[in-house]
Amino acid sequence: MSDTLLVEARGAVEIATLNRPERLNALNGDLVDELNAYFGGLAERREVRVVILRGAGRGFCAGLDIQEDRATDETPVLRTLRTQTSIGNIYRKMRACPQPIIALGHGAAAGGGLSLLLASDVRYAAPSFRCNAAYIRIGLGGCDMASSYFLPRLVGASLAAEMILTGRFIDAGRALSAGLVSEIVDEDELLDRGIALAGEMLATSPHGLRLSKQALNLNIDAPSLEAAMAIEDRQQVILSATEDHREALAAFLEKRTPAYRER
Numbered sequence: 229m230s231d232t233l234l235v236e237a238r239g240a241v242e243i244a245t246l247n248r249p250e251r252l253n254a255l256n257g258d259l260v261d262e263l264n265a266y267f268g269g270l271a272e273r274r275e276v277r278v279v280i281l282r283g284a285g286r287g288f289c290a291g292l293d294i295q296e297d298r299a300t301d302e303t304p305v306l307r308t309l310r311t312q313t314s315i316g317n318i319y320r321k322m323r324a325c326p327q328p329i330i331a332l333g334h335g336a337a338a339g340g341g342l343s344l345l346l347a348s349d350v351r352y353a354a355p356s357f358r359c360n361a362a363y364i365r366i367g368l369g370g371c372d373m374a375s376s377y378f379l380p381r382l383v384g385a386s387l388a389a390e391m392i393l394t395g396r397f398i399d400a401g402r403a404l405s406a407g408l409v410s411e412i413v414d415e416d417e418l419l420d421r422g423i424a425l426a427g428e429m430l431a432t433s434p435h436g437l438r439l440s441k442q443a444l445n446l447n448i449d450a451p452s453l454e455a456a457m458a459i460e461d462r463q464q465v466i467l468s469a470t471e472d473h474r475e476a477l478a479a480f481l482e483k484r485t486p487a488y489r490e491r
Contacts, residue, residue, distance in 0.1 A: 232246075232248055232259040233245070233246065233247060233263060235266065238423070239430075240275065241423065243419070244266060244281050244282075245283065249284045249285025250285075251290065251293055251295075252285065252286065252287045252289070252290035252335070252336060253283040253284065253287065253290065254292065254293035255289065255293055255341070260314050261314075264321060267318060267321035268321045268325075270325040270327050271324070274434070276327055277327060277429070277430055277437065278327055278328050278329075278330065278426040278430065279325075279327050279330070280332065280419070280423065281329055281330070281331045281344065281348060282331070282332040282334075282418070283334070283335070285335075286335050287334065287337070288331075288335055288341055288344075288345070288357075289338070289340070289344055290336055290338050290341055291341045292339060294366070298311065315340055316373060316374065318344070318347075319343055319346075319347040319374045322344075326438035326442065327438075327441075328349045328429055328441055329347070329348040329349050330348065330349065330350045330351075330422045330425055330426060331345045331348035331351045332352055332354075332418045332421075332422050333351060333354065333359070333409065334356050334415050335354075335356050335357065336358055336397075337357065337358070337359040338359065338360050339360070339363060339373065340373045342359045342360065342361060342362075343378070346374065347374065349444075351408065351409040351410060352411050352413050352422060352425075353403055353404070353409040353413070354414065355400050355412055355415070357399070357400040358397045358399050358400070359398060360397040360398070361375045362395050363375075364392065364393065364394070364395045365395035370392035370393055370395065375388075375391075376388075376392065379391060379392065382406075382408055383406040383407060383408050384406070433467070433473070433476060433490070434490060435466075435467060435470060435472060436467055436473075439463040439466065440463070447459055447460075470490055471489060471490055472486070472489065475488060475489070
């Protein structure tokens with residue numbers, strides 16, 4: 229990784245830190261490329277089981293770095309399409325990677341920075357946290373970077389419309405009450421809380437954890453109860469045939485910690 233994205237390994241957990249604090253971790257070309265490469269490569273890295281995502285400095289991420297020079301020989305339409313696609317691919321890869329992502333929000337999470345949180349699996353926030361869907365404030369449509377997909381599913385249609393149609397910020401308390409974040413944690417304890425949650429995830433079987441994220445992703449858009457239950461049945465049939473399932477059952481009966489072997 230370059231200096232714009234710092235990755236620290238702690239056993240089977242990786243802590244990915246957005247590292248442009250002088251620009252409130254705004255998304256420039258280098259950081260976008262690094263995030264795409266990182267999340268795109270996780271599927272092949274079975275030694276990594278959980279990812280913690282956070283921002284350096286005073287805030288999580290201010291969204292697109294609108295002061296970056298993006299001049300090219302392309303037409304404005306093609307240049308904008310390329311930018312949209314390259315940033316949007318980050319969120320696609322976050323949802324597609326098999327590792328759960330725990331996001332730690334503090335300070336501002338705006339625009340594309342908010343979407344980094346939305347595309348994560350679990351979100352914790354510091355009391356300083358505030359977020360907005362900033363796009364409409366700069367003369368664009370308010371629906372961007374998957375916000376019109378994620379927000380209604382996380383906070384409901386009314387608050388999603390309020391945020392998208394005005395670009396207004398909501399604070400940590402409202403984010404918690406709306407279900408956007410799971411918990412508000414003092415800023416100096418935020419990383420420890422994320423690591424503790426990751427530890428609970430690591431106590432599960434590797435394949436069980438990966439397939440559970442997959443099923444959650446698929447079933448949020450399931451067309452019916454029957455379709456959702458078919459996916460659940462599929463994963464249970466697969467997992468029931470694994471050695472780790474037998475080990476977990478034995479450990480439960482013997483009141484000990486399982487020793488998982490399959491990766």
